Amino acid sequence: xxxxxxxxxxxxxxxxxxxxxxxxxxxxxxxxxxxxxxxxxxxxxxxxxxxxxxxxxxxxxxxxxxxxxxxxxxxxxxxxxxxxxxxxxxxxxxxxxxxxxxxxxxxxxxxxxxxxxxxxxxxxxxxxxxxxxxxxxxxxxxxxxxxxxxxxxxxxxxxxxxxxxxxxxxxxxxxxxxxxxxxxxxxxxxxxxxxxxxxxxxxxxxxxxxxxxxxxxxxxxxxxxxxxxxxxxxxxxxxxxxxxxxxxxxxxxxxxxxxxxxxxxxxxxxxxxxxxxxxxxxxxxxxxxxxxxxxxxxxxxxxxxxxxxxxxxxxxxxxxxxxxxxxxxxxxxxxx
Amino acid sequence: xxxxxxxxxxxxxxxxxxxxxxxxxxxxxxxxxxxxxxxxxxxxxxxxxxxxxxxxxxxxxxxxxxxxxxxxxxxxxxxxxxxxxxxxxxxxxxxxxxxxxxxxxxxxxxxxxxxxxxxxxxxxxxxxxxxxxxxxxxxxxxxxxxxxxxxxxxxxxxxxxxxxxxxxxxxxxxxxxxxxxxxxxxxxxxxxxxxxxxxxxxxxxxxxxxxxxxxxxxxxxxxxxxxxxxxxxxxxxxxxxxxxxxxxxxxxxxxxxxxxxxxxxxxxxxxxxxxxxxxxxxxxxxxxxxxxxxxxxxxxxxxxxxxxxxxxxxxxxxxxxxxxxxxxxxxxxxxx
DNA sequence: CGGTTCCACGGAATCGGTTCCACGATTGGG
DNA sequence: CCCAATCGTGGAACCGATTCCGTGGAACCG
Numbered sequence: 001x002x003x004x005x006x007x008x009x010x011x012x013x014x015x016x017x018x019x020x021x022x023x024x025x026x027x028x029x030x031x032x033x034x035x036x037x038x039x040x041x042x043x044x045x046x047x048x049x050x051x052x053x054x055x056x057x058x059x060x061x062x063x064x065x066x067x068x069x070x071x072x073x074x075x076x077x078x079x080x081x082x083x084x085x086x087x088x089x090x091x092x093x094x095x096x097x098x099x100x101x102x103x104x105x106x107x108x109x110x111x112x113x114x115x116x117x118x119x120x121x122x123x124x125x126x127x128x129x130x131x132x133x134x135x136x137x138x139x140x141x142x143x144x145x146x147x148x149x150x151x152x153x154x155x156x157x158x159x160x161x162x163x164x165x166x167x168x169x170x171x172x173x174x175x176x177x178x179x180x181x182x183x184x185x186x187x188x189x190x191x192x193x194x195x196x197x198x199x200x201x202x203x204x205x206x207x208x209x210x211x212x213x214x215x216x217x218x219x220x221x222x223x224x225x226x227x228x229x230x231x232x233x234x235x236x237x238x239x240x241x242x243x244x245x246x247x248x249x250x251x252x253x254x255x256x257x258x259x260x261x262x263x264x265x266x267x268x269x270x271x272x273x274x275x276x277x278x279x280x281x282x283x284x285x286x287x288x289x290x291x292x293x294x295x296x297x298x299x300x301x302x303x304x305x306x307x308x309x310x311x312x313x314x315x316x317x318x319x320x321x322x323x324x325x326x327x328x329x330x331x332x333x334x335x336x
Numbered sequence: 337x338x339x340x341x342x343x344x345x346x347x348x349x350x351x352x353x354x355x356x357x358x359x360x361x362x363x364x365x366x367x368x369x370x371x372x373x374x375x376x377x378x379x380x381x382x383x384x385x386x387x388x389x390x391x392x393x394x395x396x397x398x399x400x401x402x403x404x405x406x407x408x409x410x411x412x413x414x415x416x417x418x419x420x421x422x423x424x425x426x427x428x429x430x431x432x433x434x435x436x437x438x439x440x441x442x443x444x445x446x447x448x449x450x451x452x453x454x455x456x457x458x459x460x461x462x463x464x465x466x467x468x469x470x471x472x473x474x475x476x477x478x479x480x481x482x483x484x485x486x487x488x489x490x491x492x493x494x495x496x497x498x499x500x501x502x503x504x505x506x507x508x509x510x511x512x513x514x515x516x517x518x519x520x521x522x523x524x525x526x527x528x529x530x531x532x533x534x535x536x537x538x539x540x541x542x543x544x545x546x547x548x549x550x551x552x553x554x555x556x557x558x559x560x561x562x563x564x565x566x567x568x569x570x571x572x573x574x575x576x577x578x579x580x581x582x583x584x585x586x587x588x589x590x591x592x593x594x595x596x597x598x599x600x601x602x603x604x605x606x607x608x609x610x611x612x613x614x615x616x617x618x619x620x621x622x623x624x625x626x627x628x629x630x631x632x633x634x635x636x637x638x639x640x641x642x643x644x645x646x647x648x649x650x651x652x653x654x655x656x657x658x659x660x661x662x663x664x665x666x667x668x669x670x671x672x
Numbered sequence: 673c674g675g676t677t678c679c680a681c682g683g684a685a686t687c688g689g690t691t692c693c694a695c696g697a698t699t700g701g702g
Numbered sequence: 703c704c705c706a707a708t709c710g711t712g713g714a715a716c717c718g719a720t721t722c723c724g725t726g727g728a729a730c731c732g
Binding site: 351352353354355358364365366367370389391392393394395 | 679680681682683684686687688689
């Protein structure tokens with residue numbers, strides 16, 4: 001079956017290609033008579049637009065790109081889902097891409113999105129801002145960062161106040177009498193990984209907690225690294241009495257280890273997780289978490305990128321990050 | 337900044353556009369000399385391909401579409417992630433779309449994917465196969481169904497043996513002495529929802545369990561409907577002693593209700609969940625589940641659609657679906 | 673040394689819509 | 703009644719890359 005082009009529609013309708021195009025894209029004035037004939041012909045033939053042809057001529061597509069770092073991470077899935085729904089409401093379709101926490105894949109998909117001439121790009125970036133990302137910023141496609149940023153890049157962003165969230169979390173543990181707090185930090189190639197680690201060190205020092213460097217392990221935002229990190233901390237000669245994991249997937253991994261070792265959260269060990277993910281509700285006592293609002297991040301980012309597309313000034317937004325206390329944190333048992 | 341076209345590259349390299357194209361796409365023979373000059377010129381100018389132009393001319397793109405029904409569902413996130421990684425390995429980029437369990441959105445994104453002239457489409461379909469889906473199948477773009485199917489549609493698919501999985505699950509409960517098994521079934525607009533419900537009824541009847549129709553409630557594959565369903569079952573005058581939820585998100589919802597009511601899984605109530613999702617490991621005693629292999633579903637679907645693209649015959653695959661017994665199921669307490 | 677083959681290349685047609693331009697017809701105002 | 707403005711339309715140029723076709727030159731063989 002050969003595909004139907006606008007030429008065929010025009011022929012059947014007995015009008016010129018130009019008129020058919022005007023009717024189908026609906027932007028110029030056309031007579032009711034040709035509107036009827038063209039619409040009818042298109043329906044009869046089952047005509048379907050070729051987006052390539054259209055956006056080649058128009059120079060851009062009614063499409064935005066959303067590039068998240070890991071679609072299996074429920075936090076990013078929520079951002080992506082919300083961004084997509086919000087964009088759809090504004091008449092933009094979304095191309096969702098998955099960098100899989102790999103800079104090479106991030107570059108690959110940025111290239112793809114740009115080559116598709118999407119109208120704008122929302123990205124949770126990683127790396128140092130080199131590679132495709134840097135060269136992309138010199139092009140005229142609007143980019144908005146979400147969740148993460150790149151140092152020195154002049155790009156509007158929607159982020160959370162990581163520093164405040166972490167400070168509150170460590171403060172909470174300090175109040176409960178914990179002196180040795182283990183931290184499973186995120187990758188230092190991401191702004192969130194760096195900010196959260198810095199905030200941890202600051203808060204630990206501010207509250208005069210044990211600053212033993214062995215109490216900090218660095219993971220990569222994946223479940224497995226949460227497992228390794230938690231295991232390493234628990235295996236220390238003098239293990240921590242509380243544990244903070246700086247990302248939802250690493251939190252999963254850490255909790256798995258506690259399960260396997262029969263360590264009870266909120267009793268033998270206090271635990272603070274990251275992102276208030278739906279799945280945490282499976283825990284009987286609940287999980288104390290540093291919470292963000294991924295849904296809002298997604299929709300705000302879409303608003304910003306659409307503003308940028310029509311040339312409006314947009315400025316960065318920092319959302320609140322706050323501690324939600326549930327059953328997984330409790331006073332230190334062997335304190336003082 | 338005006339965008340760089342292949343014409344500019346050719347000019348700087350001192351060759352014709354034809355030669356520049358041949359070098360950059362690398363399919364025809366070119367002299368080492370022009371290869372060097374063109375590559376150099378492209379790098380100097382920061383040339384980036386316009387995919388619109390290319391695929392308009394070639395008639396298709398090196399891109400496949402993956403349309404899942406809910407990206408926040410970890411089961412589909414896993415399928416999508418795996419499909420995308422697998423496709424990437426074969427040189428295809430993936431456009432990931434989210435139907436959000438809505439037929440209208442499914443149609444919208446199918447239209448989008450087709451208008452982008454993707455080389456093939458993987459979809460977890462819903463509805464009766466009408467609308468855009470039916471007309472899409474008359475076009476020449478290969479389609480592969482994943483997880484779900486549409487009755488009467490002649491489309492290759494990768495699915496799980498729902499019937500066997502459910503039979504095993506109900507059999508397990510029957511062996512443990514349960515007579516009243518509550519079921520939170522999926523939406524009847526999906527093949528998986530229908531198959532699983534039928535399998536439940538068959539198994540319940542086969543084992544001579546209580547066939548009280550009130551023991552079956554129908555949800556929509558979302559967390560909230562799992563909550564409502566579980567609550568309704570527990571509120572029955574004569575509540576079930578075991579519960580089976582037919583999807584991962586509804587399982588989440590059901591467990592939340594048990595948490596809130598302080599009902600202990602594996603003691604007061606036996607619970608069987610669906611899909612062996614990572615998050616279930618948060619449960620201390622583990623969750624007995626009917627498990628599939630979403631990773632394999634994703635990669636098999638990609639293999640099939642790529643085969644179909646090059647014109648090979650492909651036939652449907654039914655993957656195993658099996659029960660994994662963990663701590664959430666136990667002998668009935670008030671049995672006999 | 674002559675003829676054939678093959679390679680690399682330039683030029684041009686092409687993919688499918690959109691939009692500019694020009695023209696004829698219709699309408700309204702003076 | 704005539705001129706001007708307006709509207710709808712057909713035709714053609716155009717977006718950027720690929721690919722077909724034809725040609726010139728080098729290489730190879732007899």
